[in-house]
Structure formats: structure tokens, C-alpha cells
Amino acid sequence: MAPRIVDKEAKKNQIIQAALQVFAKNGIAKSKMIDIANAAGVGKGTIYEYFRSKEEIFAEAYNTFFADMKESLITHIAEVDDPVEKLNLLSNLSFSFLDSESRDFAAVMMDFWAEGVRTKNDEMLEIVNLKRTYTEYRTLISQIVREGIQKGIFKKVDVDSYSAILIAALDGILLQTIIDPNIINLVNVEKTLSETLISGLKK
């Protein structure tokens, strides 16, 4: 009556982080349980002490990933006041997300996206809730734009449509950059985006 004790939470997290790395490297479909186990430095069976299935790992990894990302965005944006600056910052953070060490994570993100679109598994759809994710991001932008309109800085555009378009543009640039990192000059794109889509909001 004196059992062995481990930090369950820590080990679970260790497996999630390992899974994220493996997902980033091989894509979700091609990531095998044994790969994740090896990356986490545990036996394959051990994973099943912490997760019921491969899908469950995937779901928890997804939630961890997006929760971190959203929190980071909100924190940074709260630090500036001017709505134009907020939007430019949002754009800038999205672009810097593409730099160097984050590149792999961008690939995971797209993989998550594709998985969410293609899955017919209801439980999965509930967890990898792309509807919710996009709605949250659109809401984030809507608030900024609405604030700008109230302050009399922005002209009165259709806020919902504009939010969708800005998210779409950032998303789409991310796609193109993942596909072909060299052909797109991110500095120029960021500048042009600011000059057209964002500045275009100003009265």
C-alpha cells in the first residue's frame, strides 16, 4: 500500500507536445502512434493510459494549439489603443507567426483545418470546431472595427463582411506562404495589405 506516483498532467502534456511535433513533421494522417510514442520517449501502450484513442490526442493537441494562439493574439492587441494600429498589429502577428520556428506549426494548423473539413466523425467535429474557431476570430476583428466606427475613425462598412474578408486574406496568405515560402515577400504583402484593406477603412 504505497504506490508509485507520477505527474499525470505533466506526462499528458509531454505526449501532446510530442504529438504536435510529429503532426507538424508528417501530417496527421501519416503520424503513427508509434511515432508519437517514440517522440514522447514512452512505449506505445503508455499513450493509452493517458488517451483513449489517436483521435483524442489529436483533439487535445488541437485545443491546446488554438487556445495558446488566441490568448497570445488577445493579449498583444489589448496593449494598443488605436483601432488602425490594432488591425495592423493583428496582421503583423499573423505574419510573424509564419516566420522561422513557427513554420511547422503553421503546417499543423492547416492540417487541423483539412482534418476538420474532411472528418465525418461527429464527436470529432464537436472538438475540432472550425465553425467556432472562425467565429471567434471574426468576433475579435468585428469588435475592433465597430470600435473604430464608433470613434468616428472608420467609415461605415458591413462589419461582418469586412471581418470575414480580413481573416480570409490573412488565412489565404498563410496558405500561399506554406505552399511556396520564397515567392511571396511577406514584408511587401503586409505593407500592401495595410495600404489597401486596412487603410481603406479610414474615413
Add this chain to the structure above:
Amino acid sequence: MAPRIVDKEAKKNQIIQAALQVFAKNGIAKSKMIDIANAAGVGKGTIYEYFRSKEEIFAEAYNTFFADMKESLITHIAEVDDPVEKLNLLSNLSFSFLDSESRDFAAVMMDFWAEGVRTKNDEMLEIVNLKRTYTEYRTLISQIVREGIQKGIFKKVDVDSYSAILIAALDGILLQTIIDPNIINLVNVEKTLSETLISGLKK
């Protein structure tokens, strides 16, 4: 010495069309050879008379799909003169692509995209050449914008960046619409896009 003769080309096409439908319904990874065979109304073995592998079907379906789409875009755009109208038309065609019966094909398109991003198969990457696809679309837009600048209608923006952004916005709206068809009002988005990104080009 008098063999049975079938229209190889027609039957090959029949299999490709069946494959496209199955891909649209289940996603590529979950589409089994037997599903494609059943949809095409042939035996599984017959498929291997026309294609060497599942990947080869996929590749040919991809090329058929995008070749058709691009040809349609170019034809329609050539019918108008004004660069602003051309861009609005491009936007309009992209949005109408999302309507009703095309919805499934949009899903295939995204699946192609995801497959292209994730594959580590070199031969595959060569055929499902997303770099080329995106470059072709950017070139299409670049030409229109450059024409507008030459005619003195557009202000001098960074043409390459602008092209990437417009494609990105259209792509991104497509993503959001596939995810959640009801929440986005395509008519409003198209209007807002025209008022901001496209009209913003005018001097």
C-alpha cells in the same frame, strides 16, 4: 485476331468523374478503391487497366478539375474590357463557384489542397503542383492589375503583393463558406470586397 474494342478514353474519363464524386463525398484519404470502382460501375481490377495506382487517379482527377476551372475563368474574363470589371467578375465567378451544385467540388478542391500540402511524395508534388496553380492564378490577376495601371485607372500598388492578397481573400472566403455556409452572406461579402480591396485600387 480480332479483338474487342472499347473507348479507352471515355472509360478513363468515366472513372475520373466517379473518383471526383467519391472524393467529394468522403475526402481523398477515406475514399477506397472499391468505392471508386462501385461508383464507376466497374470491378476493382478494371481500374488498374486504366491507372497504375490510386495516386495516379488522384493526380489525373486533380488536373482535369483545375484545367476546367481555369479555362472557364479565362474565357469569361476575356469578354469584358474594364480592369475593374474584370476583377469584379473574377470575384463574382469565384463566389458563384460556391453555389449549390458546386459545393461538393469546392470540398474536393480543398482536399486536393490539403493533400498537396501534406504529401511527401515527390512524384505527387510534381503533379499536384500547388506552386504552379497559385502562380498561374496570381499571374492572371497581375496582368489585369498591370493593365489597369498602364491605362492610368489604377494607382501604383505592388502588383505581386496585391495579386497574392486578392487570391488570398477569395480563397479564404471559400474556406469559411465551406466550414459554415450559413453564417456568411456572400452577396454582402462580394459587395464589401468590391468596395474595399478592388475599388481601393482606383486612383
Add this chain to the structure above:
DNA sequence: TTTTATTGACCGACCGGTCAGTATTAATTT
């Protein structure tokens, strides 16, 4: 010694691809 934690050999479902056998067609022969 007892309880918890870990492991990897093993199982079985699944699926892409093969191939031996069958069907179909049309030229040739009778």
C-alpha cells in the same frame, strides 16, 4: 509486498494492388 506505471509483442481489421480465370467482341474459317 502492494499498488501504480510502463512496455512491446501480438492481434485483427483494413485496404491497395495482383492475377488466374471468365466474358465479350469481331475477324476468320467453314
Add this chain to the structure above:
DNA sequence: AAATTAATACTGACCGGTCGGTCAATAAAA
């Protein structure tokens, strides 16, 4: 014009490999 022949076209049972998940055995801690 019927029968024969020979070539192509088609088929699905089967094979081999893969991989998610299980569990009996073992290790580690207290």
C-alpha cells in the same frame, strides 16, 4: 450464316503489408 478462334476487357477472391489498439508480463516506487 454458323462455328471457330484469338485478342482484348473485365472481375473479385486473395495476398501481403500496415497500423490502431490490447494485455500479460515486468519495473518502479513507497
